[in-house]
Amino acid sequence: MADIVVGAPLAAPPSRPRTLLVGTVFGTAASLMYFAALLGVYLRERADALSGGGDWIPSSADIQLAQPTVAAWTMLMSAVTMQWAVYAIARDDRAHALMATALTALFGLSVVVMTSFQYTEMGLAADESVAAVLIYAISGSHLAMIAVGLVFLLLMAFRALASQYSSRQTDGFVAASIYWYAVVFVYVVIWTAIFVLK
Amino acid sequence: MTLTETNPPAEAVAAGDDLGPPTGAVAAGDDLSPATRASVPQWTPPTGLARILSSGDYLTVGRMYVAFSLLLSGLALALGVLIGIEKADIDGGFGVFANSNELFQMFGLYRITLILCGLVPLFLGLATVVIPRQLGAGSLAFPRAAAAAFWTWLVGSIAHIAATFSYGGLGSIEAGAARGQSVELTVLSLGMIGLGLLVGSGVVFTTLVTQRPPGMDLLQMPAFSWSMLVAAGVWLFSLPVLLANLTISWVDMRGSDAVGFGAAEVPFEMVAWAFDAPQVYAWTIPLLGIIAEVFAAAHRSVPKLFEPMAFIVGAFGFLSFGAWAQSFFDSADPRAADAHVVTDEVLFTVFALAIALAVLAYGGWLAFNAYAAGRRPEITPQFALAVVSGALLTLAAVAGVLRVAEPALGVLREADGDIWRGFFDAMDDLEGSSLVTGMMSFAVLGGLLAAVAGLFHWAPRLLGRPLSAPLGFLSVLPLAGGAILIGATDALSGFFDQPARPYEAGNPPYGPGHFDEIDALGFVEAMNVIGLIGAIAVLGGLALVAANAARGLVGMPTAESDPGEDS
Numbered sequence: 001m002a003d004i005v006v007g008a009p010l011a012a013p014p015s016r017p018r019t020l021l022v023g024t025v026f027g028t029a030a031s032l033m034y035f036a037a038l039l040g041v042y043l044r045e046r047a048d049a050l051s052g053g054g055d056w057i058p059s060s061a062d063i064q065l066a067q068p069t070v071a072a073w074t075m076l077m078s079a080v081t082m083q084w085a086v087y088a089i090a091r092d093d094r095a096h097a098l099m100a101t102a103l104t105a106l107f108g109l110s111v112v113v114m115t116s117f118q119y120t121e122m123g124l125a126a127d128e129s130v131a132a133v134l135i136y137a138i139s140g141s142h143l144a145m146i147a148v149g150l151v152f153l154l155l156m157a158f159r160a161l162a163s164q165y166s167s168r169q170t171d172g173f174v175a176a177s178i179y180w181y182a183v184v185f186v187y188v189v190i191w192t193a194i195f196v197l198k
Numbered sequence: 199m200t201l202t203e204t205n206p207p208a209e210a211v212a213a214g215d216d217l218g219p220p221t222g223a224v225a226a227g228d229d230l231s232p233a234t235r236a237s238v239p240q241w242t243p244p245t246g247l248a249r250i251l252s253s254g255d256y257l258t259v260g261r262m263y264v265a266f267s268l269l270l271s272g273l274a275l276a277l278g279v280l281i282g283i284e285k286a287d288i289d290g291g292f293g294v295f296a297n298s299n300e301l302f303q304m305f306g307l308y309r310i311t312l313i314l315c316g317l318v319p320l321f322l323g324l325a326t327v328v329i330p331r332q333l334g335a336g337s338l339a340f341p342r343a344a345a346a347a348f349w350t351w352l353v354g355s356i357a358h359i360a361a362t363f364s365y366g367g368l369g370s371i372e373a374g375a376a377r378g379q380s381v382e383l384t385v386l387s388l389g390m391i392g393l394g395l396l397v398g399s400g401v402v403f404t405t406l407v408t409q410r411p412p413g414m415d416l417l418q419m420p421a422f423s424w425s426m427l428v429a430a431g432v433w434l435f436s437l438p439v440l441l442a443n444l445t446i447s448w449v450d451m452r453g454s455d456a457v458g459f460g461a462a463e464v465p466f467e468m469v470a471w472a473f474d475a476p477q478v479y480a481w482t483i484p485l486l487g488i489i490a491e492v493f494a495a496a497h498r499s500v501p502k503l504f505e506p507m508a509f510i511v512g513a514f515g516f517l518s519f520g521a522w523a524q525s526f527f528d529s530a531d532p533r534a535a536d537a538h539v540v541t542d543e544v545l546f547t548v549f550a551l552a553i554a555l556a557v558l559a560y561g562g563w564l565a566f567n568a569y570a571a572g573r574r575p576e577i578t579p580q581f582a583l584a585v586v587s588g589a590l591l592t593l594a595a596v597a598g599v600l601r602v603a604e605p606a607l608g609v610l611r612e613a614d615g616d617i618w619r620g621f622f623d624a625m626d627d628l629e630g631s632s633l634v635t636g637m638m639s640f641a642v643l644g645g646l647l648a649a650v651a652g653l654f655h656w657a658p659r660l661l662g663r664p665l666s667a668p669l670g671f672l673s674v675l676p677l678a679g680g681a682i683l684i685g686a687t688d689a690l691s692g693f694f695d696q697p698a699r700p701y702e703a704g705n706p707p708y709g710p711g712h713f714d715e716i717d718a719l720g721f722v723e724a725m726n727v728i729g730l731i732g733a734i735a736v737l738g739g740l741a742l743v744a745a746n747a748a749r750g751l752v753g754m755p756t757a758e759s760d761p762g763e764d765s
Contacts, residue, residue, distance in 0.1 A: 019339045019408045026400040030438045037442035041526050127453020137449040141442075 024175035028182045031145060035186050038141060039193055042134045046197075049131070057131050057198055061124040068195040071114045075184045078107035082180045085173055092167045094160060101157045101173075104180065108146050108153075111187070115143055135194060142186055149183045152176045254341035256326050259348050261660065263323025263398075264653065266352055268744050271316030271646060273359070275737040277308040278684075282730035285700055288716065288723055298701045303367030305701065306466050307359065309473040309638075313481050314391050315355040317642055318433075320649040321484040322398045325426045327660050328652075329402060332420045335409035340401050347397035354390025361387055368466035371701060382451050385465060389444045396437040403430035417508055421494075421501060422652070424508050425487025428515035432480045436472070439521035443468040467525055475598050476549050477520025478638050482645035485587055486511045486560060488652040492584040493564055495655065497571035507563050514556040517549050541629055547602040554595040561592065579670030583651035586678040590644030590685065597637035597689050601628050633692025636685045643681035643736065650677065650743050661747060669746045677739030683732025687725040694718045696726075 049056045057063060085100035124132045156172045159165060165172050244252055253259065281304060284294045295301040326344060330337055338344050361367075366380030368388075378384075406419065406427045416427065447468050450460030459468060471477055494501045501507065523540045540546055568575065575581055628634075650673075657665045688696075694717040716722055 019404060022407045023340060023343075023400060023404040026403055026434060030396055030400070030434055033435050034438035034442050037439040037521065038446065041442070041446060044527055125453070126449065127455050127457055130458045133446065133450045133453070133457060133459060137446045140449065141445060 018171055020171050020175045021178070024178055028179050031179075032182055032186070035138070035141065035145075035189070038134070038138045039189065042138060043193060045130055045134060057135075058124070058129050060128075061122055061132070063122045063124070063195065063198060064118075065195055067114050067118045067121075068191050071111045072188055072191040074107050074110050074114070075187045078104045078111075079181055079184045081107065082177045086170065086177050089160065089165050089173045090167050090170050094163075094166075097160055097165075097173065098157055101153050101160075101176075105150050105153050108150050108180075108183070112143055112146055115139060138190060138194065142183075142190060145183050145186065149176075149180050152179055254345045256330055256338045256341055256344065257660075259341075259345050260323045260325075260327030262352075263319050263326060263348055264660065264747075266355075267316050267319040267323060268740065268747070270311055270355055271320065272737060272740050272744070274308055274312035274316050275733060275740060277304055277311065278733045279730065279737060281305060281308060281700065282726065282733045285726040286723065286730050288696075288719060288726070297372070299367075299370050299372045301701045302369075302371045302463065302466075302699075303362055305699065306368045307362045310388065310391075310469075311355075311359065312642055312646075313473060313478075314388075314395065315351075315358070317645050317649065318395055318481050319351055319398075320646070321426070321429065322395065322402065324488075324649060324652045324656065324660075325402045325422075325484070326398075328656050329405055329423055329426060330409070331659060332423050333405070333409050333414070334411045335405065338401050339404040339408055343397055344401045347394045347401060349394075350390055351394030351398065354387045354392075354394055357387035358384060358391060368469065369461070369463040371463045381460075381465065382448065385444050385448045385451065385460075388469070389441055389448070392437050392440045392444070395433065396441070399430040399433040399437070402426055403434065406430070417505055420487075421490035421504070421507065421511075422484065422487035425484045425490075425511050428511050429480070429483035432483060432515045432519050435519055436477060436480055436521050439524075440469055440472055443524070443526075471520055471524035473638060474523070474634065475520065475601070475637060476518050476523060476546075476553060478641045479518035479553055479594070480515065480520060482591065482641050482648070483511065483515050483518065484652075485591060485645045485648035486514065488648045488655070489564065489584045489588050492580045492651050492655050493567060493575070496575035496578060496581040496584075497568060497573060498576070499567070499571040499573075501567055502570050503563065503566065507560070510556055510559045510563060514553065514560070517553045517556060550598040550602045554599045557592055557595040561588065564588070578654070579665075579667055579674055580651040580654035582671070582674045583647045583654070583677065586674070586681070587644040587646075587648035587651060590640045590647065590681055593682075593685060593689075594637050594640035594644060597633055597640060597685075600689075601633055601637065603628070628692055630698055631692035632688040632696040632698050634698040636687070636689030636692060639681070639688060640685035643684060646740075647677055647681060650740075653743065653747065657747075665746045666749065669742060673739045673742035673746065675739070676735035676742070680732040680735030680737075680739060684729050684736065687729035687732065691722045691725045694722050696722050 046056050081100045081103040085097045085104065088094075088096035088100060124135065126132050126136050153176055156165070156176045159172055243249065250258060250262070280294050281301070284301060295304065326338065329335075361380040361383035364380040364383075365378040366384035367378060368384055369381065370378060406416075406423055410416075410419070416424070419427070444465075446459045447465040448460070450456045450458060455461075456464075458464060490501055490507060523546060525540065528539050653660065654665050654670055657663065692698075695715045697715075
């Protein structure tokens with residue numbers, strides 16, 4: 001009969017199913033597909049309008065590039081702070097993780113404010129043209145995506161405050177970061193497709 | 199055996215339990231005196247309706263999916279009967295619908311209800327009940343999200359039907375008509391349906407990926423689980439596109455005047471791709487898994503060559519992704535010389551042919567397994583339904599090939615027009631004919647029959663006892679016969695130029711002088727009458743299935759009381 005060796009290392013615990021991560025990847029992929037469809041219709045309609053020799057964005061509208069560019073940089077900075085939060089929680093640095101999460105949320109809120117301000121400035125009525133409908137549909141959907149991301153960050157921050165996340169368990173922060181990177185990526189695509197190309 | 203190890207150090211236990219309840223909280227609870235404990239209100243689990251409404255129990259949620267999706271499938275089929283009555287007299291009309299707009303709206307509601315309120319949630323309900331048991335998991339990955347998805351879908355479905363009947367519907371085909379009072383609600387509720395199904399798919403997908411026992415890889419899952427993994431993946435990429443289409447329509451409606459996407463019949467056009475090839479096949483992917491499991495059970499054997507089957511199902515899923523084939527990616531002027539029309543594209547033709555090949559390969563795999571089993575199958579209602587559903591999918595694939603046959607064989611027309619002239623004349627203009635409707639009916643009703651087969655197959659798990667076999671056989675005949683009649687009559691009428699959409703803007707439905715392009719009017723009307731009989735038969739068959747299932751409603755086990763039998 002075999003003996004158990006005294007002092008031998010205990011068997012590794014069964015790996016924890018990374019349910020939240022997989023679920024978040026699924027949701028993020030769905031979000032990306034949603035924006036791919038929106039932008040697909042946008043680019044198709046734009047190509048048709050331009051090939052017909054007409055204007056795409058009504059001449060009465062004044063869509064400046066400055067605010068979207070600042071918003072794009074803000075989003076990119078939020079990606080850095082998001083990664084900072086993941087880095088910090090993976091090293092049990094809860095204070096920095098919370099600070100980085102708060103900064104990320106602040107950047108997200110800033111983009112919401114900037115986009116709202118741009119709506120008031122660009123003078124584009126939603127029932128003015130097909131381009132207006134699509135621009136509001138796409139940018140409005142992105143605002144909703146940011147809002148979902150902010151709720152996600154808030155939940156992760158509360159759970160971190162309750163000591164649920166540490167170097168042994170980072171899934172929540174990693175999941176939130178995956179979603180947030182998608183938010184940033186989508187904005188960069190919107191910035192290029194709508195505001196740079198116009 | 200000698201055991202000399204002592205308990206691990208206390209700090210190791212604490213470190214390993216990082217997700218457990220805080221130690222302090224437990225200690226505080228332990229400090230409560232008996233008097234204090236008695237004064238703390240005790241939580242009692244809800245009972246009755248409150249238990250159902252608040253339940254995250256996967257068996258309860260799955261059963262509710264099945265019950266309501268069967269009910270809504272019945273409603274869709276009843277709408278199909280009404281449309282069938284109208285189609286039975288093409289040049290006179292029975293006046294079931296007051297105008298073309300009503301017919302247009304009921305036509306849209308029929309398709310949406312049959313697929314998104316009937317077929318897909320029926321598959322999701324079966325998956326919700328069956329998959330945790332097939333994986334040996336205690337529950338779904340996100341049980342509360344599953345319940346939220348179900349209620350979102352159900353509320354959306356009810357709102358969608360109510361809105362359509364309240365002068366809603368996905369737009370209007372009447373020229374210059376004001377937008378209906380409830381069109382925005384119709385669009386929003388369809389969005390709720392899509393969102394609910396998307397979240398439900400996500401829960402199933404996550405369960406399949408994360409809740410498998412150690413050592414079970416994806417290709418070791420049962421066939422139904424594999425097919426649901428593929429289906430959920432394809433739905434993941436399809437449903438967000440549907441939501442995006444709806445968002446655009448809804449935003450357009452927010453303005454005082456819709457400028458494009460929310461005007462006239464465009465809201466329906468925005469989502470019409472979801473009810474046409476190739477996407478219509480995507481809603482039926484779990485059919486392949488159900489057939490495989492029912493066949494294996496009937497032959498009392500284990501499926502052989504599982505990997506090729508998994509590949510075929512995966513290929514079928516990939517080819518059935520159809521969000522790209524929407525008319526909004528067509529050129530603005532489809533008559534232009536360099537126009538891009540999705541259904542004329544080579545890719546559309548190739549996908550139709552490849553799907554047919556995948557169905558053929560799957561049939562070959564089934565035949566091989568039947569031969570390898572070396573014994574006759576046990577004839578059960580579910581086996582009969584599975585055979586018919588497989589045949590219906592095959593017919594759908596054949597109809598899909600015929601639809602693209604004209605452009606695909608155009609080279610032969612160029613080569614020798616005399617020989618092939620009659621054949622090509624028949625093939626001309628099948629795109630837009632009721633052959634397309636027949637193809638959809640074959641595929642969707644095939645999926646519905648497969649889901650009913652699954653209901654019989656997993657009834658002991660779903661309802662706590664098997665369904666009645668004699669009643670089951672009684673329902674097979676109207677279900678199978680009716681489904682074949684519905685699809686076949688529409689497909690045949692397509693060769694005589696009956697249009698796919700039974701309405702025409704600006705004209706009353708089926709009045710004299712309309713649809714002049716239809717050849718052999720008497721034959722087409724006779725076909726439509728036979729199709730109407732088929733619709734009534736399927737509705738009757740479904741009612742029999744519902745009655746059979748209702749017999750098992752008494753004494754159903756819950757997840758807590760379930761003894762935990764096999765997969």
